[in-house]
Amino acid sequence: MTLRLHDTLSGETTEFEPIEDTVTLYLCGLTTSDPAHLGHARVWLHTDVLHRWLEYSGYDVRHVENFTDVNEKVLARVGEDGDSEAEVGRHYVAEFLRDMRSLRLERATVYPRVTEHVDEVIEMVETLVEKGYAYESAGSVYFDVTSFDEYGKLSGQQIDELETQGPEDELAEKRHPADFALWKADGVTPGEIVDHQHDGAADPADACETAQTWDSPWGEGRPGWHIECSAMSTTHLADTFDVHVAGEDLVFPHNENEIAQAEAATGEPFTNHWLHVGLLETGEEKMSSSLGNFYTVDEAIETFGTDVVRTYLLSATYSEKQTYSEAALDEAAERFDRMERGYQRAVGVADSPDAHSKSVDQSLRAAVDEAQEQFAQAMDDDLNTREALSALLELTSAIHEHLDAHDAADYQGLRSAIETYDDLGGSVLGLSFGDVGDGHVDLTAELVELILELREQERDAGNYGRADDLRDELQAIGVEVHDTDDGPEFRL
């Protein structure tokens, strides 16, 4: 069984074959102008799981994820999150990295920023001008879409059907309205940022004073909007790399332009697999910074916790859109809790005298094998994370069935079930089922045990009112108590 991935460019799902031993992966990252919301997290997370699955499958992965820290919208935040474009950029990069940590994302190999790659951008623009794909006009440089025969191949757009790319005032400088800027002359004018400003922002004119500019063969100026990804991906990976991931809303014009720039400059195919992650929608419309209808990553983690957010975002396959609702998050919480309870029950029994290495339950063992197989098949089939999660949930049922039906637990069977959770749920899906019975009982657990012991005494004495009060009190501070035949159990 090998991994098959869908590719937006060819429209086909094909077997994944890396060019070299190390898989090269690029993700169009964020602009450092707004907090990351759940929609962004969705792209991050599916990329993360792809990364993890590739590693689990035996590949090394070189994962590059950029931050766009030169942009009008960044300037619009001057006064709010920093005193200059550069400072606002640093502020949000730090926030993104923090959000990524709290989502338990594996680190990318490199997080390049535009401000660190202006030389490479200029170099690529020069190449494009030399090769006749771009032209200078009034200190700016534009890509000539008519010079690149395959322009439009990703999005299916026809040049003549396109409306203007970029702001209206560029039109006069361009040969074709669909041409787009590679290099923009001079700095930024207040008019370009005023629409993006929030309360608390600095005066637009003052903010624009802090706009960064660089010297170039065409004079002082700034990089265009799309060239950075072409320059950074080819710089940090290769002229042709394995996988390019992006949100579905970037297909046109951003990704289309990326291909044109890169392929025109290098003469090589840009990437072998275009993976587009479907948008997160709030019932009626997509979640977006500009619409203000979002849940930030920070808030989501705060409210639901990392595991529930991950379970939620993995509960729909990456290529389809996903609808956001409180109820959907609650459902994810139930799904995750069910897995965790099963996991903890298995660990608890495996570590107890009830488990025997001579006990064998074939149906449990078969269920473990089946879960592993179903999981791998689902992941290999274009990363069907929903199905992968189902495999784990079915393993949960098998554990309960086994423990309910047998007094003597199958130690080896439980161990392999636990390993399956740790490997597939933990290493691949990035979930954490907590740990019990690993010998490192902390003070909190000891105290809870103590209170439960007192409660047992009340119960034995028939003082159920007192017992229930204790249980309610524990519930109120976040300790979930369940009575079982073997005594009370709890979960923090």
Added chain:
RNA sequence: GCCACGGUGGCAGAGUCCGGCCGAACGCAGCGGCCUGCAGAGCCGCCCAUCCCCGGUUCAAAUCCGGGCCGUGGCUCCA
């Protein structure tokens, strides 16, 4: 107007590439039962789907083909 992607139960969401194990998964919600002092958890069972519509191909279609309707996204910064 042009381009792309979708329309599956009360919700959410697999399956569609490679037609039959789909008599439609997993889960949530709901309803019975077991267990239990109660609750929860768990187990067993049940309920809920004209798979958008019409036509075609086929022994066989949610899956393939044609037409239609509806929805979302993109064409302006956007993951």
